[in-house]
Amino acid sequence: MLQLELTIQGLINGSMYALMAVGLTLVYGLLRILHVAHAGLYTLGAYIAVLIANASGSLLLGAAVAIPAVGLAGMAVYRLLYEPILDRPPYVALIASIGLFIVMEEAYRLVFGPYGETFSTPYLAGRLAIGPIGAKGAEVLMVIAAFGLLTLLALLARRTRFGVAWRATVSDPAMARSFGVDTIKVRYVNFFVASGLAASAAILVAVLNNLVEPTMGSVPSYKTLAIIVLGGLGNVAGTLAASLALGVIEAFGTIYIGHLLDRDAIAFLFLVLVLMIRPQGLFAAK
Amino acid sequence: MLRLEAMSCGYGGMRAVEALDLEVGAGEIVALVGANGAGKSSTLMAIAGHVELQGGRILFDGDDISSAAPMARVASGIALAPEGRRLFRDLSVRENLVVGGYVRDAGRQARNIETVLALFPRLAERFERPAGTLSGGEQQMVAIGRALMSEPRLMLIDEVSLGLMPKMVDVCYGAIRALRARGLGVLLVEQSTERAFAAADRVCVLESGRAVWRGSAAEARGNSAVIDAYLGVGRATADAAS
Numbered sequence A: 001m002l003q004l005e006l007t008i009q010g011l012i013n014g015s016m017y018a019l020m021a022v023g024l025t026l027v028y029g030l031l032r033i034l035h036v037a038h039a040g041l042y043t044l045g046a047y048i049a050v051l052i053a054n055a056s057g058s059l060l061l062g063a064a065v066a067i068p069a070v071g072l073a074g075m076a077v078y079r080l081l082y083e084p085i086l087d088r089p090p091y092v093a094l095i096a097s098i099g100l101f102i103v104m105e106e107a108y109r110l111v112f113g114p115y116g117e118t119f120s121t122p123y124l125a126g127r128l129a130i131g132p133i134g135a136k137g138a139e140v141l142m143v144i145a146a147f148g149l150l151t152l153l154a155l156l157a158r159r160t161r162f163g164v165a166w167r168a169t170v171s172d173p174a175m176a177r178s179f180g181v182d183t184i185k186v187r188y189v190n191f192f193v194a195s196g197l198a199a200s201a202a203i204l205v206a207v208l209n210n211l212v213e214p215t216m217g218s219v220p221s222y223k224t225l226a227i228i229v230l231g232g233l234g235n236v237a238g239t240l241a242a243s244l245a246l247g248v249i250e251a252f253g254t255i256y257i258g259h260l261l262d263r264d265a266i267a268f269l270f271l272v273l274v275l276m277i278r279p280q281g282l283f284a285a286k
Numbered sequence B: 001m002l003r004l005e006a007m008s009c010g011y012g013g014m015r016a017v018e019a020l021d022l023e024v025g026a027g028e029i030v031a032l033v034g035a036n037g038a039g040k041s042s043t044l045m046a047i048a049g050h051v052e053l054q055g056g057r058i059l060f061d062g063d064d065i066s067s068a069a070p071m072a073r074v075a076s077g078i079a080l081a082p083e084g085r086r087l088f089r090d091l092s093v094r095e096n097l098v099v100g101g102y103v104r105d106a107g108r109q110a111r112n113i114e115t116v117l118a119l120f121p122r123l124a125e126r127f128e129r130p131a132g133t134l135s136g137g138e139q140q141m142v143a144i145g146r147a148l149m150s151e152p153r154l155m156l157i158d159e160v161s162l163g164l165m166p167k168m169v170d171v172c173y174g175a176i177r178a179l180r181a182r183g184l185g186v187l188l189v190e191q192s193t194e195r196a197f198a199a200a201d202r203v204c205v206l207e208s209g210r211a212v213w214r215g216s217a218a219e220a221r222g223n224s225a226v227i228d229a230y231l232g233v234g235r236a237t238a239d240a241a242s
């Protein structure tokens, strides 16, 4: 029974990682940028949602505003930060991205204070149970949201003309452009979707913990970087699998080796072990 | 239809092709042959807009397209099956074709796919497979089919037969002749002079970026010793240079 509960807990955390890491791997696949500031956008989503939810009394309204707003913020990050330095060596964008992430965290601290915001009425805190197995409402919603949104994304990527053009752009941007694909539009949509997914993950985490704080993106930022390396940089399916795998391994690790190793360090132990055995990641990049 | 007037192209300071005059008419196959590094691919890529034009003009149906973007050239009716094929490897055959037809509206997509599958029935069997998993011959069919999706009047095809099994080469040339019969102009690059002379109407030989011989395919067959010497000479200089 414990095993089953740990697996479920792992899949819940894995769903959250997946929502965030997919965006990161999409950005990497398209632009070869390690988009560390993704985690700053994630936190922004939680702040917008909590402020609007508390002002209006509606979490749904908060989410409905926060997700597209963060999508737009992601597009702005591309336009203002990355686009001007795309022809520089990759570490330039990496440093810029880390810089932006730090600035964002400090800005949240200055504007919203260091102690964080809570929802004036907690949402989805009740427990749903099937027999002896149970999870909080927000946790169930996390899994549903991850599954639903990522399935929708996969359908759009496979079934629509624009989705096909998007994947062609990832595969060979110059060729795609020469066939008439608007590769700049692909980039904007890519950032919008990636950032919106991160915001939705952040809102659910905020609801789950009933806390939004300036540094809530820090731990996810490095864990999702580890995940996309494990998943084979740019490989979406690999990233999803690595997200769930890390979630489950952390859940088990907390119980079985938690006395030796902090939960957040388990991700790195896992990363180091995998990279020792398979330097290309669990799933080779394309 | 296509007309190069003293076209020069290259890469930054480096000149790949010098003052090339060339014409391709509707319903005509022109073969570019030459040793490695002679400038064949550069010529095709300059016509498609991927390599920097450094002099002269490129006319298509009398319009100067010298400074048009690659996509505008596709829209005006020039399609490229490039060196190395450059398929979208993770995308299925169908999806490669969809991207190939991106400049045409979605309504014409289904009809154009029919056309490609009629030309290459084998692709129907591979339709949902990732292009990267196909054999070399099948990949060449996808590359030609993808180019056809934009409804071109001029096809540029690089390395038609390189690395393909003879049977596949026959299939590809069969398709190219069928395109000519429909009135398309075809400019192709061919490593095998035998294949080039058999398929083409006219032949142009490049050596170190200059046209050194041109004539009908029949004349080329009669002068194959001369042409082989050009290719051989090209090779010898290339070897000496390296």
Ligand SMILES: Nc1ncnc2c1ncn2[C@@H]1O[C@H](COP(=O)(O)OP(=O)(O)OP(=O)(O)O)[C@@H](O)[C@H]1O
Pocket (backbone or CB within 6 Å): B011, B014, B015, B016, B034, B035, B036, B037, B038, B039, B040, B041, B042, B043, B083
């Ligand atoms: N991307 C590039 N950058 C710089 N120089 C290039 C580039 N591509 C080709 N060249 C040079 O341009 C010249 C012509 O090359 P090109 O590829 O057009 O020859 P080719 O006739 O197609 O040869 P091959 O039979 O090997 O394909 C060569 O000297 C080559 O080294």
Ligand SMILES: [Mg+2]
Pocket (backbone or CB within 6 Å): B040, B041, B042, B083, B158
């Ligand atoms: Mg070549």
